[in-house]
Amino acid sequence: MSNTQGASVNLLSLDRSAMENYFLDMGEKSFRAQQLLQWVYQKKVIRFPDMTDLSKRLRQTLQQNTNxxxxEIVSQQRSTDGTFKWLLKLKDGNCIESVYIPESGRGTLCVSSQVGCGLNCTFCATARQGFNRNLDVDEIISQVWIANNVLEAIENKPENCFVRDVADQRRPVTNIVMMGMGEPLLNFDNVVSAMRLMMDDYSFGLSMRRVTLSTAGMIPAIDQLRQQCPVSLAVSLHAPDDALRDKLVPLNKKYPIGPLLDCCRRYVGENNRRRVTLEYVMLKGVNDSAEQARALAKIIRHVPAKVNLIPFNPFPQTQFQRSEAETIDRFRDMLLAENIFTVTRTTRGDDIDAACGQLAGDFVDRTSRSRRMQQQTVVFS
Incomplete structure (x- = not known):
C-alpha cells in the first residue's frame, strides 16, 4: 500500500513533536503537523494530492521526499467469535500479526512491537519463533491504522455489520494493548512514540487509560515509562515464586519477583488510583495448585493490582496443557477470598491461533540463540 517510490522518510514514523520539527526544518509552520496528522489518522487519507488544505508546492515536496x-495485508482471518487476525508483511519481508477483539461497547486491538521475541518465555508461541528485530514507529502505528480502516469498511456493509454499543464511538478500535509479538520495553523509544500517536488528539485520540503496555518485567524501563508515558501497565507474572518464574520467564533471573512488585508499586504511586494488571497464565500441574494460589495472594496482598488469569492457549510442540476449568475457578475464588480483584480472561480467537500467546508471524531470519532455545525442554517438578 505505497503511494510513492524511493522516498526517504515515512511520515508515519513521526509523532507530533517530531513532525513539527520536520516541518520547521522545511521552512513550514509547525501547525502543518497537526493538519497532516488529521488527514492521515482521522480522515484516513494517505495520498498527498488529496490533502487539499496543504499548498500544492508542499504536497509536491512531500510526494518527492517522504512517504x-x-x-501489506498478507492474510485476514475472522474467528467464529468475531475476533480478527491480520498477517502483515513489512518492508524487509518479515511478517507480524495483529489481533482485534470486539466486545460490547469497545474493541481492543492487540499490537506487536517486535518481529519475534528474544525473551524465551517457555509458554509463548512467539518466543518459539525466535527474534529478528524491533519494529519501527510506522510499523507499530500502521497496525492501528489498518485495523480501523479495514473494520470500518466491513462495518459499512450491512451483511457484515457488527453492532457497537457506544453511540459516540468514532472508530472500531477503542482500546489498544501492546501485548502482541515481542517485549515492548525492549523497543522503548519506538513504542513510546507510537503510543503518543495513539493518544494524540490530532491522531487517534485515545485516553491514557485505554492504552495498555504488557511487559515481562523490565524494571528500569518500567520506571522510565512511568516518567515519560504512564499508560496502563500489565506485568506477566505467571508464578508466585522465583524458582518457578525463573523457568517460565527467564528474565526473572535478572529482575526477580520482589523488586518487580516494588516497581509496580512505584508505577502506581502513592495515590493508588490505578491498578497494575498482573497476568497469570494457567498451566496444568505447573502453577495452578491451591498452595500456589495462597502463595500468590501473600506476595501481592499489598500491591495495588488486579489479577488476570489466562487459560493457556496451546500451540504446536508445546509441553504445556491448559488448567482444568474447575481448577482455574478454584484459583480465582481463593484470590477473591483474600480481597484480591481477580478475573479469568475469556479465550478469544483460538480457532485462528489469535489467542493470547499464540501469535507467531513469519520471519525472514532468526537469531541462532533463539533456534537453540526452541530445542530445549524445561523440566517442571
Missing part, C-alpha cells in the same frame, strides 16, 4: 507507506 506514507503501510505494511
Amino acid at each position: 506514507l507507506d503501510l505494511p
